[in-house]
Amino acid sequence: MFKAYKESIMDAESKTKVHLVKQSQPHSKQGSNPGRSDSALSSAEMDPSEIAARAVSSEEFIAKLRDEVEIGDYGASHVFIILGASGDLAKKKIYPTLWWLYKDGLLPANTHFIGYARTNTTMDQLKEKCLPYMKIQKGEEKKLEEFFKLNSYVSGKYDVKDDFIRLNEAIEEMGKSNRLFYMALPPSVFEVVTLNVKNFCMAHGDKWTRIVVEKPFGKDLDSSNKLSAHLASLFSEEELYRIDHYLGKEMVQNLMVLRFGNRIYGPIWNRDNIASVVISFKEPFGTQGRGGYFDEFGIIRDVMQNHLLQILTLVAMEKPPSTNAEDIRNEKVKVLKSIPPPTMDNVVLGQYVGNPDGTGEEKEGYLDDPTVPKGSVTPTFATVALFVKNERWDGVPFIMRCGKALNERKAEVRIQFRDVAGDIFRDGEVKRNELVIRVQPSEAIYMKMMAKTPGMSIDCEESELDLTYGSRYKDVKMPDAYERLILDVFMGSQIHFVRSDELSEAWRIFTPLLHHIEQEKPRPIPYKYGGRGPSESDALLSRSDFIYTGSYRWKPELPAKPSL
Numbered sequence: 001m002f003k004a005y006k007e008s009i010m011d012a013e014s015k016t017k018v019h020l021v022k023q024s025q026p027h028s029k030q031g032s033n034p035g036r037s038d039s040a041l042s043s044a045e046m047d048p049s050e051i052a053a054r055a056v057s058s059e060e061f062i063a064k065l066r067d068e069v070e071i072g073d074y075g076a077s078h079v080f081i082i083l084g085a086s087g088d089l090a091k092k093k094i095y096p097t098l099w100w101l102y103k104d105g106l107l108p109a110n111t112h113f114i115g116y117a118r119t120n121t122t123m124d125q126l127k128e129k130c131l132p133y134m135k136i137q138k139g140e141e142k143k144l145e146e147f148f149k150l151n152s153y154v155s156g157k158y159d160v161k162d163d164f165i166r167l168n169e170a171i172e173e174m175g176k177s178n179r180l181f182y183m184a185l186p187p188s189v190f191e192v193v194t195l196n197v198k199n200f201c202m203a204h205g206d207k208w209t210r211i212v213v214e215k216p217f218g219k220d221l222d223s224s225n226k227l228s229a230h231l232a233s234l235f236s237e238e239e240l241y242r243i244d245h246y247l248g249k250e251m252v253q254n255l256m257v258l259r260f261g262n263r264i265y266g267p268i269w270n271r272d273n274i275a276s277v278v279i280s281f282k283e284p285f286g287t288q289g290r291g292g293y294f295d296e297f298g299i300i301r302d303v304m305q306n307h308l309l310q311i312l313t314l315v316a317m318e319k320p321p322s323t324n325a326e327d328i329r330n331e332k333v334k335v336l337k338s339i340p341p342p343t344m345d346n347v348v349l350g351q352y353v354g355n356p357d358g359t360g361e362e363k364e365g366y367l368d369d370p371t372v373p374k375g376s377v378t379p380t381f382a383t384v385a386l387f388v389k390n391e392r393w394d395g396v397p398f399i400m401r402c403g404k405a406l407n408e409r410k411a412e413v414r415i416q417f418r419d420v421a422g423d424i425f426r427d428g429e430v431k432r433n434e435l436v437i438r439v440q441p442s443e444a445i446y447m448k449m450m451a452k453t454p455g456m457s458i459d460c461e462e463s464e465l466d467l468t469y470g471s472r473y474k475d476v477k478m479p480d481a482y483e484r485l486i487l488d489v490f491m492g493s494q495i496h497f498v499r500s501d502e503l504s505e506a507w508r509i510f511t512p513l514l515h516h517i518e519q520e521k522p523r524p525i526p527y528k529y530g531g532r533g534p535s536e537s538d539a540l541l542s543r544s545d546f547i548y549t550g551s552y553r554w555k556p557e558l559p560a561k562p563s564l
């Protein structure tokens, strides 16, 4: 993936002429550093030890880039426009991310930020709302002031032409610039806003415009295709960046390296060796007063149709011819095309209820949230087994599980291998190998395997090969997913963004199930707040050739985790 990063930057160089230099570095003319220039990016010329050193962390890699590499057009300025600047996403994610990128010197020099929303507010008021999420450290006050000096705010309606003309004037005040529009907006205004951006706010001449779109991308296949057709009528696919923030997570990006950078996995990554794959997302809190919003979508649209399915495609896809964005996305689309919609016998739906023994919020069930419509049957938990009907995967269940108000925060992939053939050990002693990729919290990759019990014994026992990031990569700060993705937008790399045909395939898979839920209103199985979800989900897992023995101990001195 680091090669991909390099390629994306090279792509960016040829396509977009963004440059990465310290904000404080004075502008100089392109090519003023002939000894280094672009060749710093060529992997062919890179010393292997340097590549290894770069593999320590993408943050470090980017820091090196920032220090060593000068790309493209030194004069280009950029304006980042946050549409929906007064909202939750802007306050909690977008402004903080821009600040982190800014303070680390990762943004192109001469970047300005303009917030746009209906609220009649000031930049100072907006700043106050964002500060609690910006993780300001001691000594950064001056830099923070500098950052906010680059920010301004325009108040305007989403459907008023003159307001967008004013927004355009504000952008033009910053000089001739590349423009990045971040749509931190509810879907109800997507269409009108993008139309106004297209009509009144596009960059001119050699400057580019990029539009970053946040989910929900529609509610089903038809609405998503309609939105895609609308966006395609206004912008080219190269101008559109559909964010799935899971694609910005370290371990999700690592799947490509793990699979295609290791000789050992290639030959066993198939139906002959893999029994089942489980992709899980768990959150230990409920809707927290946002039930009104959640109820319209449900957990399948919220997490499964996008984040978990994206992970599935990265686990299942064939090796792309290169790490170029289009090559990767072509392979992802091929996998999606091979997946039929799930049948109801492969689906378990749940909804959390209050736990009378719990404390505080745990006592409240989903239906106790006053913003949730009475008697709602919207699932807050779902397990769905999908099948990839191709030569590699035919018959292997890919089970996706996700839920709110569960016992822990966790996102992980479990690849469970088939039983050893012709087992010579004591009956039941040998357990299946399992490769676990823990996305969060505390990134880790571990392979559960059998080993001889140390000492005189000739028994075998479950053990592991363990790559725990916290111990292997001490002191490495993992960048936030949004940091990586927003930087990618500046650099013009679409590797970690969803292409319109991927999106359409994802909706094709889930729309029949979603429509069935809406029309037939199957009652979700109640599960207790703070538990593991309905036991029917475990039953689906075991029907799907995922064997849970409960015998594995990571650190033998630790007691087994109680299964609620």
Ligand SMILES: NC(=O)C1=CN([C@@H]2O[C@H](COP(=O)(O)OP(=O)(O)OC[C@H]3O[C@@H](n4cnc5c(N)ncnc54)[C@H](OP(=O)(O)O)[C@@H]3O)[C@@H](O)[C@H]2O)C=CC1
Pocket (backbone or CB within 6 Å): 280, 282, 436, 442, 444, 445, 446, 464, 466, 467, 468, 532, 538, 541, 548, 549, 550, 551, 552, 553, 554, 555, 561, 563
């Ligand atoms: N590097 C590291 O940090 C490492 C940490 N560990 C830790 O060791 C502990 C145990 O390892 P783990 O891989 O989870 O191994 P286990 O095989 O013990 O557990 C796997 C998971 O299975 C799920 N489970 C529980 N009951 C059932 C059931 N009846 N049917 C199906 N699934 C069930 C649970 O997750 P769920 O509730 O989500 O279903 C459980 O966490 C974990 O806490 C892990 O994080 C292990 C190795 C390395």
Ligand SMILES: O=C1O[C@H](COP(=O)(O)O)[C@@H](O)[C@H](O)[C@H]1O
Pocket (backbone or CB within 6 Å): 245, 283, 302, 303, 411
């Ligand atoms: O997209 C979403 O993701 C979050 C979980 O994101 P994470 O990075 O904290 O794992 C989830 O809470 C939210 O409901 C969903 O819309």
